[in-house]
Amino acid sequence: MKIGVFICHCGNNISAAVGVELVARHALRLPGVVCAHTIHHACSEPGQLLIQKCIREKGLNRVVIGACSPRVHEATFQRVLVQAGLNPYLLELANLREQCSWVHEDREAATRKAIDLIDMAVGKVARLQPLLSSKVDVNKRTLVIGGGIAGIQAALDVADSGHEVVLVERTPTIGGNMARMDKVFPTLDCSACILTPKMVELATHPNITLHTYSEVEQVSGFVGNFKVQIRKKARLVDMEKCTGCGACTLKCPIKAPAEFNLGLDKRGAVYIPFPQAVPHIPVIDKSICTYVLKKKCGLCQKICPTDAIAFEQQDEVLEEEFGAIIVATGYELMDWTVYGEYGHGKYKDVITSLQYERILSASGPTGGHIRRPSDGKEPEVIAIIACVGSRDAAHGRPYCSSVCCMYSAKYAMLTREHLPNSRVYIFYMDIRAYSKMYEEFVQRAQEKYGANYVRGRVSKVFERNGRLVLQGADTLLGQPVELEADLVVLAVGITGTASTIALAKKLNISHDEYGFLTESHPKLRPVESSTPGIFIAGACQSPKDIPLTVAQASSAASKVLGLISHDKLETSPLVAEVNIRRCVGCFRCLDVCPFSAIEEQVLRDGSKVARVNPALCQGCGLCSAICPPAAIALSGFTDDQLISQMEGLCSQNPV
Amino acid sequence: MNRTLKLNQVDDQFIKQIEQNSGQKLNNCYQCGKCTAGCPIAHSTEFPPHKIMRMLQLGIKEPVLASATIWLCLSCVTCTARCPKEVDLAHIMDSLRELAIKEGVTQARKQPIKLFEKLFLDAIKQHGKLYEMGTLARFNLLTLQPVKDLELLWPLLKKGKLKFTPESINDLEKLAQIFKSSQS
Numbered sequence: 001m002k003i004g005v006f007i008c009h010c011g012n013n014i015s016a017a018v019g020v021e022l023v024a025r026h027a028l029r030l031p032g033v034v035c036a037h038t039i040h041h042a043c044s045e046p047g048q049l050l051i052q053k054c055i056r057e058k059g060l061n062r063v064v065i066g067a068c069s070p071r072v073h074e075a076t077f078q079r080v081l082v083q084a085g086l087n088p089y090l091l092e093l094a095n096l097r098e099q100c101s102w103v104h105e106d107r108e109a110a111t112r113k114a115i116d117l118i119d120m121a122v123g124k125v126a127r128l129q130p131l132l133s134s135k136v137d138v139n140k141r142t143l144v145i146g147g148g149i150a151g152i153q154a155a156l157d158v159a160d161s162g163h164e165v166v167l168v169e170r171t172p173t174i175g176g177n178m179a180r181m182d183k184v185f186p187t188l189d190c191s192a193c194i195l196t197p198k199m200v201e202l203a204t205h206p207n208i209t210l211h212t213y214s215e216v217e218q219v220s221g222f223v224g225n226f227k228v229q230i231r232k233k234a235r236l237v238d239m240e241k242c243t244g245c246g247a248c249t250l251k252c253p254i255k256a257p258a259e260f261n262l263g264l265d266k267r268g269a270v271y272i273p274f275p276q277a278v279p280h281i282p283v284i285d286k287s288i289c290t291y292v293l294k295k296k297c298g299l300c301q302k303i304c305p306t307d308a309i310a311f312e313q314q315d316e317v318l319e320e321e322f323g324a325i326i327v328a329t330g331y332e333l334m335d336w337t338v339y340g341e342y343g344h345g346k347y348k349d350v351i352t353s354l355q356y357e358r359i360l361s362a363s364g365p366t367g368g369h370i371r372r373p374s375d376g377k378e379p380e381v382i383a384i385i386a387c388v389g390s391r392d393a394a395h396g397r398p399y400c401s402s403v404c405c406m407y408s409a410k411y412a413m414l415t416r417e418h419l420p421n422s423r424v425y426i427f428y429m430d431i432r433a434y435s436k437m438y439e440e441f442v443q444r445a446q447e448k449y450g451a452n453y454v455r456g457r458v459s460k461v462f463e464r465n466g467r468l469v470l471q472g473a474d475t476l477l478g479q480p481v482e483l484e485a486d487l488v489v490l491a492v493g494i495t496g497t498a499s500t501i502a503l504a505k506k507l508n509i510s511h512d513e514y515g516f517l518t519e520s521h522p523k524l525r526p527v528e529s530s531t532p533g534i535f536i537a538g539a540c541q542s543p544k545d546i547p548l549t550v551a552q553a554s555s556a557a558s559k560v561l562g563l564i565s566h567d568k569l570e571t572s573p574l575v576a577e578v579n580i581r582r583c584v585g586c587f588r589c590l591d592v593c594p595f596s597a598i599e600e601q602v603l604r605d606g607s608k609v610a611r612v613n614p615a616l617c618q619g620c621g622l623c624s625a626i627c628p629p630a631a632i633a634l635s636g637f638t639d640d641q642l643i644s645q646m647e648g649l650c651s652q653n654p655v
Numbered sequence: 656m657n658r659t660l661k662l663n664q665v666d667d668q669f670i671k672q673i674e675q676n677s678g679q680k681l682n683n684c685y686q687c688g689k690c691t692a693g694c695p696i697a698h699s700t701e702f703p704p705h706k707i708m709r710m711l712q713l714g715i716k717e718p719v720l721a722s723a724t725i726w727l728c729l730s731c732v733t734c735t736a737r738c739p740k741e742v743d744l745a746h747i748m749d750s751l752r753e754l755a756i757k758e759g760v761t762q763a764r765k766q767p768i769k770l771f772e773k774l775f776l777d778a779i780k781q782h783g784k785l786y787e788m789g790t791l792a793r794f795n796l797l798t799l800q801p802v803k804d805l806e807l808l809w810p811l812l813k814k815g816k817l818k819f820t821p822e823s824i825n826d827l828e829k830l831a832q833i834f835k836s837s838q839s
Contacts, residue, residue, distance in 0.1 A: 381663065425662065446682045452712075454662070455686070474660065476686050476709045483662040 001032040001126055004060040005118065006051055008042035008067035010097055017101035019111040023066065026115050030122045034058050042067050048080045055084035062125045066094040066118055087130035089573065089636060094121040116649055123648020127641040131573035136615050138224040139323035140164065140564045145216055145503065148176020149195060149546060150328035150538025150553040152202050157557030158326075159207035163564060166320060167202065168230055169212045170499065171259075173277035174199050176330050177539075180260065182360035182368075183414060184546055185406045186441040192276055192363070199278040213283055217317065219325075219506050220596055222616050223533025224569045226322045234313040236284035236292070237270070241308035244280035246272060248300035248309065256288050258365075262355045264373060265365035270300050270309075275363050284309075324533050324560040327507065327517060328553060329500045331539035333492040334389040334397060341460045342388070342490065348374040349468055350461060350488045353407060360414050370418045372487045379422065379486030382415050383470050384408045385458045386428040389493030397493050399514070402543040404491035405432045409442045411489060412451030425452045425483055427472050435547065454481060461488055494543040508594060509534050517541050527556040535559050574636045575617035576624055582631035583609040589623035589632060598623060666714035673711055676750035683740045684708045690734035690744050696727045704734055704744055711747070720760040725751040726768035767798050780834055783824030788817050 005027040009015040020038045027036040035058050039047045042065055054060055063086070065077050070093045078088035094117040104110035140163055144155040147169030159165045167174070178184075179199075181191040203210055211232055218229040252268030260273040267273075269289040272282045290297045291311060301309040333352055337345040349372045351359075362368035372379050386408055390401040405428070412424040431453075433439045445451040456473035463469070470483045496515020504511045509529040510518040517536045520528035527535050537556040538549040563569075578589075580601070585608045590598040597616035601609050610632070612623070624632040630639065674681060684705075691703040702710065702722045710719050719725070725748055734744040756769070774793050778786045795803050811817045824830065 443685070446685070447680060450682060452662075474709070474713070477660070477706065477713065480659045481662050482659050 001062065002034045002058060002060050003030075003032045003062045003064060003122060003125060004051070004054045004058060005030075005033055005036040005064045005122065006042055006047075006054075006066065007036070007038045007096070007114075007118075008047070008065065009038060009040045010068060010101075011041065014067070014096050014101040017104055017107055017110045018096060018114045019107065020066075020114075022111055023096075023114050023118055027064075027118050027122065030119065032062070032126055033122060034060065043073050043076050048076075051077075051080050052084040055081070055086060061086065061090065062128065063091050064094060064118065064121045064125050065091065066096040066114065066121070068097040069093075069095050069099070087132075089131040090125070090128050092121040092125040092128065094118050119648040119651060120645045121648070123651070124641050124645035127638075127644045128636070131635055133570045133573045134614065135568040136224055136571055138564055138566050138569050139226070139321050141166065141320070141322045142324045142326065142560050142564065143168065143216075143226070143228055143320070143322040144326045144328060146176070146328035146330055146538070146540070147171075147174030147202075147210075147212065148328060148330045148538065148549075149178040149198075150330065150540075150549045151176070151326070152195075152198050153550050153553035154326045154328055154537050154557045154560075155202055155208055156198065156205065157554050158560055159205050161561055162207065163561070164207050164209075165205075166209045166211065166230075166322070168214050168216055169210070170215050170329075171273070172213045172235070172281075172283040173273045173279070174202065174210070174212060175274075175276070175278065177354065178546060179274065179276070180262075180354055180361070181357045182362075182364075183410065185410045186435075186437040188410070188413070192361075196276045196278075199276070203278045210279070211318075212279060216503060216506060219508075221321075222595070222618075223531075223563070224323045225615065226325055226533065228320050228322060228325075230318045230320060232316040232318060234286075234315050235281070236286070236289075236309065236311055236313050237282050238308045238310045238313070239279065239281050241306045242281045242304075243306055243308075244272070244282075245305065246282070247303055247305065249282055251299050251303055253297065253299065254288050254290060256285065261358045261365050262352065264351075264355055264358055284311075323564050324535065325507065326535045326537055326553075326556050326560060327500075327503065327509070327529065327540060328537045328556075329497065329503060329540040331494045331543065332497045334395075334495040336388050336490055336492045338395060339388060342385070342458075342488075343461055347461070347463060347468060347488075348372075349379075349486065350490065352490055352492045353404065353411075354492075356411060356489045360411075360418070368418075370415065370422075370487075377486070378419060380419075381423045381425070381483065381485045382411075382487045382489065383458075383468075383483055383485040384411055384424065384426045384489045384491060385461075385470075386426065386491045387457065387493070388490040389495075390491075391429065392493070397495070397514070400432060400543070401491075401494040402432070403494070403545045405430075406438060406441065406545065408491050409433075409445035409451065412445045413449045416449045416451070423452065424450075425454055425470075425485070427454050427456060427458045427470070429455070429457060435545070454483075456481075494539065496540065500540050507531065507534055509536075527552060527559055533563065571615055572619060574619040574634070575614045576612045576619065576621070576632050576634045578610045578612055579631045579633065580609045582629045583627075584629055584631070585609050586628060588626050588628070592622045592626050594618075594620065594622070660713065660715070662713070666716050669716040670711065670714050672754065673747065673750055676753065677743065677747045679743055679747055681708070681712050684712065684742050685740060687739060689737055689739065693733045693737050695731060695733070696724075696729060700724045700727055704728075704748075707751075708742070708744065708747075717760070719751060720755045720758060723768075724748075725755060728752075767794075770794065770797060778821075780830070781823075782821050783827060783830045784822055786821035788819055789821060 007020045007024045024036040024038045035054050041047050081088050081091050096114050100114050142158045142165045144151045144167045155165045155167045178195050184191045214230055214232045217231045221227045248270045249268050252270045254269035255266040257263040258265050258267040270282050270284045286292045343350050358364040359366050386404050389397045408426050415424050433442045454474050456475045458470050458472045460471040467484045468488050472481050474481045501515050509531045517540050519526050529536050535556040537553040589610050595616050595618050597613045599611045601611035621634045624634045688705045691697045691705040694704050697703040700723050702724050728748045732745045774790050778790045795801050
């Protein structure tokens with residue numbers, strides 16, 4: 001046994017709190033250790049070369065590196081071993097940074113702890129065995145979940161490079177929230193003009209299969225080999241026969257609030273969400289259609305010129321296989337009616353930002369004329385309240401929604417263009433306009449469009465003589481202010497969605513308490529989810545504007561292309577293995593495995609034992625921990641190795 | 656100034672007037688406060704320059720015209736020189752003084768400042784140069800405080816900073832023309 005120990009200074013990240021020279025001198029006295037060095041940056045080129053030189057010259061066959069977390073540089077150091085001709089799994093890392101120097105101030109105690117960590121690593125490394133990884137095929141198809149601008153961009157990017165894509169969208173049309181918007185900052189080009197061509201391109205792309213009004217039901221498998229069940233909900237309209245003439249939508253006698261217009265007007269039980277919807281085919285709302293509920297009416301069926309209404313249609317469940325998944329499920333506005341001070345939603349003329357988008361939009365419920373919901377009159381004074389449900393810890397939203405400052409400025413411009421005699425007031429706390437051409441945009445709203453910015457949150461909105469009164473403050477003036485307005489637009493904060501959380505559970509990827517999906521590393525792996533092969537894009541990861549969403553979608557697409565450019569993937573050999581002579585067939589392992597990697601195996605004598613599918617196993621170790629007869633061992637973390645590690649800790653090696 | 660400000664009752668006319676007279680766009684100010692940070696009199700006034708700007712943006716007329724700030728302003732032009740949005744605040748202060756005189760907003764405590772400026776200009780008009788001794792003497796007499804700053808007289812005389820007799824420039828004719836054209 002020839003063990004080499006390398007202690008990293010990490011600049012002064014480690015050496016500031018840990019006596020690295022002392023640790024190295026101590027390591028030299030441990031059994032099996034033939035050399036011990038300190039290195040300023042073990043991960044740098046000179047650091048890597050020193051480790052390789054020692055392996056070759058001293059004939060090392062085990063390596064211990066005391067540096068940062070394995071999450072940061074395990075792969076780096078494994079490559080160093082491979083380049084020096086050693087099996088990469090003969091390496092043990094002692095985390096002297098995150099778990100020692102960064103969290104301790106007492107130098108002496110931190111040094112003692114570092115010595116303990118090295119004792120343990122040396123104890124374990126002596127028992128490590130070379131491991132070999134196996135290879136699995138990679139399915140070249142990609143699943144994109146979500147048909148907003150993020151999903152559309154990602155799907156087009158992957159499909160344009162010649163690979164097959166399936167896009168699943170929950171609602172009856174693609175387009176997402178962007179389709180609801182009128183004009184978009186910072187250039188004020190109309191959203192429809194830049195989005196709808198992409199929607200059409202997606203629907204007609206030879207490499208893309210589009211499933212709207214569909215949901216992902218179940219996901220199994222692993223990177224390169226996902227199995228996905230997709231439920232195509234019954235539209236009750238035959239998509240082959242329907243020409244999208246819309247006759248049925250005009251005749252339907254049932255009315256319900258239109259989701260697309262956020263309840264500002266009504267739609268029929270059979271409806272097309274908006275004029276540019278893709279596919280331009282109606283859907284029947286089964287919860288209100290009287291024919292579905294009571295077999296009465298059926299008017300749509302009678303007047304349909306192509307006989308496309310299909311009440312008999314049933315949900316369809318598709319089984320598909322994919323190599324990679326991109327999640328782009330977007331965002332919602334938080335439920336602002338929790339704000340009693342703004343009226344809990346009881347004032348008709350207190351509306352949300354997305355509702356105002358619809359009012360501004362030429363295809364919206366007012367045909368692009370600004371009219372307030374209560375009486376259809378043109379408002380003279382319009383107040384915008386920023387940060388409703390953003391930067392508000394008291395309402396559980398401590399984060400910034402990042403887009404409201406910009407669209408508030410946009411509303412001021414568009415409002416003044418529509419109604420030149422109107423007055424627009426924006427109540428804000430700070431203005432965050434950090435991106436290219438953003439600050440100039442906000443300045444333009446103030447200088448050229450005369451937007452009145454008032455710095456201070458609005459404390460209360462109430463009705464007086466048919467007008468809405470805002471009680472606010474001008475903190476620059478240091479004085480309370482009051483404004484009578486005809487229309488109040490709340491810049492409501494962005495939140496993750498309940499359906500994204502449900503999907504995250506099916507995909508086994510992590511999310512935060514606000515329903516946003518968590519990236520693998522906030523700086524270095526921003527589009528990777530916590531599960532290999534699943535990528536995230538757009539506002540489902542965090543509040544994001546359109547430019548950033550599109551950039552992230554293309555980034556996720558390029559990661560997918562990188563993955564499926566391989567014909568085979570190496571799987572980690574750090575997987576669980578069942579000793580069938582010990583297994584009693586209790587299958588408690590099967591219950592706890594989060595990756596469905598445990599299978600039943602019938603032996604020749606008819607008895608059933610567990611078997612681990614190494615392709616599915618992620619090496620979490622739950623099965624090994626729960627197994628009553630200790631029949632399951634996790635490679636790289638066997639009982640033998642862990643006990644040896646503990647013996648290292650308990651050996652009281654002289655310091 | 657502590658009652659609630661009604662934003663609906665903004666004095667548009669006032670905003671327009673100041674913008675026109677000063678040639679400045681009030682909304683260009685984004686309230687960074689750099690004018691106040693560099694203003695030599697900001698510490699001695701109720702409304703420092705950035706606050707005057709904010710009040711102007713909101714069309715608050717009377718308190719601005721009645722404020723000491725516009726008279727204490729030394730026209731040192733530091734605010735204008737350093738403003739990141741190129742707002743000529745010194746020019747706005749000029750316009751405010753002009754308007755205050757025009758509208759007769761001259762509270763008692765601002766009278767001496769106004770008087771001093773008048774006496775200062777009178778001296779320039781007469782001599783083309785400042786006549787310190789005469790100006791100060793007239794100021795002290797007219798404000799009924801004859802011994803004000805008397806302790807400075809001897810040190811200033813000793814250093815040759817004050818002269819008993821006025822000095823005049825050569826071309827007083829031309830000066831008169833300048834004054835005439837500036838008043839038309």
